Amino acid sequence: MIQFQNVTKTYNKDVQALTDINLKVEKGEFIFLVGPSGAGKSTFIKLLLKEEEPTNGNIIVEGKDTTKISRRKVPFYRRSISVIFQDFRLLPNKTVYENVAFAMEIIEASSKEIRRQVPMVLSMVGLSDKARKYPHELSGGERQRVSIARAIVNNPSVLIADEPTGNLDPETAWEIMKVLKSISRRGTTIIMATHAKDIVNEMEQRVIALEKGRIVRDEQRGGYEYEN
């Protein structure tokens, strides 16, 4: 599904963000990406999203070498890899429904598909009754669920979550984790970068730990093992 082969990323010649990363992720896996700030988690995500190119090595996603995707094809690649962020990034002047539909409009889905798909994902994240609300009328957890709905509405094969619970209280964070877990059960691969020790420890999923740009630990049913 996703494969990193000897991936190295160097910024400005001497800042080594990632060094010799080798990694294999199977379809439908749920992975926590942990490590101290500056360990290379953001770079890892940027490489997957093709916001950055590796200095060396190859990244293979669904059998395709991403380093060989032409600039023109990048948007189509991004439709198979979606992302959610700590700060939700919703459009404030659009309703919940419109925010989710927006993701479909810009890939030129038909209005028939939009009318079918949007209510479906809203019910998946438990927001059917909030469709007409604006983001500022929602709680943090609800906003993050809107952003999840937007991320999965086009059926991506990978969902990247960059500190999705960073702005949420523990209880709300768990709600989000439940939603992510249910998405994972439907076969979507999830890679979640996080500092949330309790969540990592309790979920007992595969944990990949980065330190100073290297993978220092990669274990199934792992724990967080850092003091925050």
Place this chain on the structure above:
Amino acid sequence: MKIKTFPYMIKQGLTGIWRNRGMSLASITTVSATLMILGLIITLVLNINGIAYMLQSQFDTVQLYLEEDIAHEEITDIGKEIGAIDGVSYVEFETKEEALDNLKEQWGDQGYLLDTLEDNPLPDSYIVHVENIETADSVVDELRKLDGIDEIKYYQDIIDNLLRIAGFVRTIGFALIMILILIAMFIISNTIKITLNARRQEITIMKYVGATNWFIRWPFVIEGMLLGFIGALIASGVVYFAYQSVFDIITTRLYVLFSGYMVTTQDMMTNVTIIFLIIGCGVGILGSIISLRKHLKV
């Protein structure tokens, strides 16, 4: 891009213009001011050229006015000498009486004014028809060498001067227009930049969700194009009314002779409107592309 996306793009473009009314107005004003000046230049150049070519086709003759007290034989000799010059097709002799009659005819209704003259002030003249308008200059050079000639009236001079003026207006005018177009483009690109910044967040999301680059760019290109288009429409309207009224004044009140040689409003506006729309939209599109290149990394 799918066809159903097109209304969405137009709507986005219009929204951009409306949200950012101040700068949009500035852009439209610059475009139309530029085009109005271009319109002035085009109308001047086309009309001067038109009159010059009209003169050229009607006066392919050189008129030689003979000195007052010249002997009859000398007149005949001069006639022969003229006939011998290369490039001369044939020569006509016009007595001063004939000249006066012709003038009366030309003046038409006002011809009676000439009846009050005590003395005929017009000289005898030879009218030299040249074989070819291009060789007229060399024929005139030869004619100047002849004796007994008071003045050579030669329309090529006027024609050349008119064409020179037209050329001058064109050169200076187009230099000016180039500068104005650059200014218009600069203002439009700044307007687009403001819309771009207002939609920064939306664009980021669009990129993450996988919108194609052109899907992101189109609304801005359309916004720029609409600004130019509106500017061009305004300029066309202004030039139309201005030209129409000048045309009316000239044809009705001033110089009836002139009127036939002016380009009609309809002919003028067909050309001008097309030119305006192309330049207006072009400037708008280029302005927004400049802005997108600078400020939108996709």
